[in-house]
Structures are given as structure tokens and as C-alpha cells.
Amino acid sequence: IKPFMSTYYNIPIQSHKTSVKGWTSGRTEFSAKHFRFVLDDGVAFEVPLASLTAAQQQRHEAILEFQIDDMAEVNDQVVESMRFFVPGAAASSGSGANSFVSEINERTAVNRISGKAICMIENVKLVVPRGTHDVEFYSSFLRLHGKKFDHKIQYENVQRMHLLTQDDKFVFFVL
Known part of the structure; x- marks a missing residue:
């Protein structure tokens, strides 16, 4: 597929290491259109920033809410929100979650x-x-x-x- 896409469509294909360990601790990486949850240098999941409708902080938690899919059937399972526990310094109250939510708010227009x-x-x-x-x-x-x-x-x-x-x-x- 890689040579075909490169030859006929001039689109380079890149491979990314994925992580399927099931751990709940890792780090986030932000790009222009996505943020990734990374475990041991492998991507566990990726969230498009355009799909977010709200990002809020509550103590050490960052709460992300997603657009509701109008085309989903009644029995379909869709992600409506995600909560991340983001530990911060012991003296601060949720500073890790606050910086995570601030980063998302800077990159998106969810709270504007x-x-x-x-x-x-x-x-x-x-x-x-x-x-x-x-x-x-x-x-x-x-x-x-x-x-x-x-x-x-x-x-x-x-x-x-x-x-x-x-x-x-x-x-x-x-x-």
C-alpha cells in the first residue's frame, strides 16, 4: 500500500507504534488536530480535537465532552464524555488537570x-x-x-x- 499511495496519490504513509497494554497511566501529546494518549512510546488512543464540545476541570480530573452523533442508532454505543485523572503537585489543587484543560482550550474553540x-x-x-x-x-x-x-x-x-x-x-x- 505504501508504494501505491506514494506513487499515485503522492501521500506518504507513516507507521506508528500502538500500545494495547491496558494501563491507565501514560502521557498526552498534542498535535494541531489531535491529542494522543501514549503508553511506552506507543499510541493507546487518539482523540480529534474537533470532536470536543466542552473541556472542564474538577479538582484533579479533566472532563472532556464530545459531539453527539445524530446518525447513531438507538442501540449504538457512542462516547459522550471522558474523564482523566491528572495528578498534580501535592500542594496544588488540580494543577495538572488545570494545565491539561488549558492546553485543550487553547487548541480548540470549545469554551469560546x-x-x-x-x-x-x-x-x-x-x-x-x-x-x-x-x-x-x-x-x-x-x-x-x-x-x-x-x-x-x-x-x-x-x-x-x-x-x-x-x-x-x-x-x-x-x-
Whole structure:
């Protein structure tokens, strides 16, 4: 295949060592379009940065969320999120995870907000995700901004909305 691709398509084929050890500790390497999880100089897996929709840090964990595949069947298994435990210095609180998430945010546009908010509702108490959040409405998505997390929800991913009342005291809005 290598000579054929080189001759007819002028595409060089490179071989990469892969790792199938099953270990959970390794290092990450970033390129322009991917990041790789490397074990003993072999690539365990590779994640395209364009497939990420969110990258957040919680203590020593880095949480990556992926685009939802609209073409997936009901019984298909898809990766929605990944969590990485990234140890840092003992005195710091999650500095390893913070630098990992910062590196991803610099290379992608997952946490960049383009445009101006159409409307903003402050101090909304939410059950899930728990806590008080500011809800910002943009032209194609809404953003939940809390103390620990930011969530971005595309309007095209909202399938149903419900208003539920409880004991005539509370009204729950469910997306």
C-alpha cells in the first residue's frame, strides 16, 4: 500500500507504534488536530480535537465532552464524555488537570463564546447540574454558567421541554 499511495496519490504513509497494554497511566501529546494518549512510546488512543464540545476541570480530573452523533442508532454505543485523572503537585489543587484543560482550550474553540448574549437570567437554582447558575441565551445555544462548571447546550439537541408543578409551590422546567 505504501508504494501505491506514494506513487499515485503522492501521500506518504507513516507507521506508528500502538500500545494495547491496558494501563491507565501514560502521557498526552498534542498535535494541531489531535491529542494522543501514549503508553511506552506507543499510541493507546487518539482523540480529534474537533470532536470536543466542552473541556472542564474538577479538582484533579479533566472532563472532556464530545459531539453527539445524530446518525447513531438507538442501540449504538457512542462516547459522550471522558474523564482523566491528572495528578498534580501535592500542594496544588488540580494543577495538572488545570494545565491539561488549558492546553485543550487553547487548541480548540470549545469554551469560546462567539457573539453577544440575547438574554441572560441570573441566579437560577438548578437541580441538575446542582447549584446556582446564570443562564445566557445565544442565537444557536444556551450556556449555563456556574461556580464550578460551564455547560453549553445547542438548541438543535433539545428535543422536548416540560413544565412540571409540585404542590402548587414549585415549577420545574425540564429540557
